[in-house]
Amino acid sequence: MKRYWMVVISALLVLALLAGCTPAGGTAKEAKYGLFMSHMTNAFTIELSDAVKSKAQELGVNLAVYDGGQDAAKQVSQVETAVNEGIAAIVIEPVSVDGIIPAIETAKKAKIPVVTVNQNISKPELVDCFVGVSHVEGGSVEMKAAMEMIGGKGKIAILLGPMGSDAQLGRSEGYKQVLASYPDVEVVFEQTANWKTDEALKLVENWLQTGTDLVAIVAQNDGMALGALKAVEDAKLGDKIKVFGLDATPDALAAVKEGRLAATVSQSTTEQGLKAMEAAVKLVKGEQVEKQIIVGHTLITKDNVDQFIK
């Protein structure tokens, strides 16, 4: 019997763990803004949420931050709870382009302004303002730089993000547009490494075993680019194969500065966060805000890397 209760209690504990913590409800009546992040487990999401927080502080508004844990159902319930508590405005980085639509509809019914940041939802008409980047542009900035640095010919390999994700599809489209005008370039390998350094490392190690004469490896994020770089350097091919990344994470910037990574591309993450918070406050005040604010990408090479290193 004692054992039975132990099992029940431990099962309940596990459930509590899995359910995660529900954010503490604000009872105060003052205007409170909510930032709903898809997750907070990489350099990009941390930088984005820090930017939103700093703008909120600058404008003197109250901001609560919710971590969706990459779970659409969790993000939906977080938004619904906040709407019930009478939140002033919602800044959201969606877990899923479709999955969170019911929550946004609830917010619209309650006449709460919604700003999506970095990624829009599949029903953009529900959103008052979208602040983000065009992944197609990001991919094309990166591939253009790669083409210039390899002189527009040779065999290249491409490391993709998770297949079917918005960023993967957009950046691949950008790659395609640029590659169309370089007939002397052959894409010999193209494979997903799911944004992961260790997967990219393994994959590129295996590609290099085939003895193909690559001149460049173009990765859709910096994490994968750094894995590719490690494989290339281990095989002592650092002077033959140029590696390109995207995101401008601190470790990638350091590698660019050391001349190991050929280039990375900044998504202007901080600017996205600042603009999104600004738009939310304006909407609450009843001011006019553009429906779409697109922030440009910036190419970072050895020449301009110093201005991006903090």
Next chain:
Amino acid sequence: MDKAGFLKQRNRLDFASLREWGILIVFVLIVGILMLLSPSSFARPTNLINIVKQASINGILATGMTFVIISGGIDLSVGSIVALSGVIAASFAHPGEYPLIVPIVLSTLVGGVAGFLNGIGVAYGNIPPFIVTLGSMTMIRGMALIVARGSPVFNVTKAFENIAGGFLFDTIPYLVIYFVVTAAIGAFVLTRTVFGRRVYSVGGNEMAAKVSGIQVDRIKVAVYSISGFLAGVAGLLLASRIVSGNPTSGVSYELDAIAAVVIGGISLSGGSGKWYGAVIGALLIAVIGNGLDILNVSAHFQLLIKGAIIITAVLLDVKSKGNRT
């Protein structure tokens, strides 16, 4: 024993030893097929070393998992321990801060302590291993994210990078050596020590083990501690290999380790399995991944093929053992 009975037993023994080689035959078959499909790349000595290197981290995890599974348990927390120990290792490996021994000791110690606590929960809390390690998997992942503040820890010393990235005589990666040494020690403990035999007895029939005077609880704590410690080692090696500690790394590594153990013919119900099972399993998984990458098979098909090969390998193994799972 009369002569007929004796012969019968002899026959059974011979047949049993043949059955044991089932998974090895599968392994040789798959390697053979890949050699035929891609003779210029797959069969090169450098690639064969590359494969063993890529199997190393999973192989070390699978060695720990072997102890847990033979004792009748399961350890889902190893992937999260890899992340936590990697993050801790990288955090103490910045240039000019601590001597190299500090990240090495701390990361493996953290793994061992996590495993020890898993063992306490299983043995003395009487909580099913699946639930204990499911809970600790989630908690430890959280700790890794907290320690790393959500983003990768980088900027480590060259000496740290060399732990996994270096080569012996400029040809054999250190990773391969760690894998071989771990597997050898695991094999020795499992087959040549009293402790090893007790792990089998606990997994085979816990009640009988208890009645015969084995301190079952202590054995359980020990096997989870071994698994946690080896996950700590794997985390240290992964951090060194990717030159950073990433709190989101190691996701689903526990499944790869369990797959390696199962492919190696070690029964999930405990009590049986050979010491080399995990080695063969880890190598087979690495061979398949490497072969498919070299043949440039799309990622979608790779998943399909890998899963099918895992099931087929185990099916052949089970069949060759005459339905004795």
